[in-house]
Amino acid sequence: DAGVIQSPRHEVTEMGQEVTLRCKPISGHDYLFWYRQTMMRGLELLIYFNNNVPIDDSGMPEDRFSAKMPNASFSTLKIQPSEPRDSAVYFCASSSRPDRGSNQPQHFGDGTRLSIL
């Protein structure tokens, strides 16, 4: 079975440019999460969706960041305009709905390594 697929794997761009990161969750998973990982701040949840609806975007750092999930098999994280401090590894993860008392682990994609020059 295919796992979570992210693209691109690497992105290098100049500050001020728009950056779009893409994610295809595992089929049948109805939760999708976007994380950012840096040495300083670790693994931070940016936003997550349930059944394509954004549930909690309190982790989105500022208005330059936006995320969409137009359908169950695709999500984007967009940064516009990008800044050097946005350089990080961005992970997408998906999970199915956990029953009460049980757990459904999050399955992570391989991430996008983003460098803003």
Next chain:
Amino acid sequence: GQSLEQPSEVTAVEGAIVQINCTYQTSGFYGLSWYQQHDGGAPTFLSYNGLDGLEETGRFSSFLSRSDSYGYLLLQELQMKDSASYFCAVRVHSGSARQLTFGSGTQLTVLP
């Protein structure tokens, strides 16, 4: 909000046993998960504790004490390939939320 504490680094030798502790402070606690991440790779799920006690999965075990807000990951018969970062993560419940908050990670180095 949530906060988690775990050691930043642990070193052990092949074949040994190592325990990585995690203490947490959170509201709406639902369970404690452990993830492994090799350099440059994706975090992968290892174990979950929703109830107090020990969960065993092969060479890895995880323990939870809800009353102490404490858990640990136990790795036995260490192998070189176990060198990685290990993250504890609290699963919190808020409304329909099922989100994870990750600790800062413990870098495990296994020496020959």
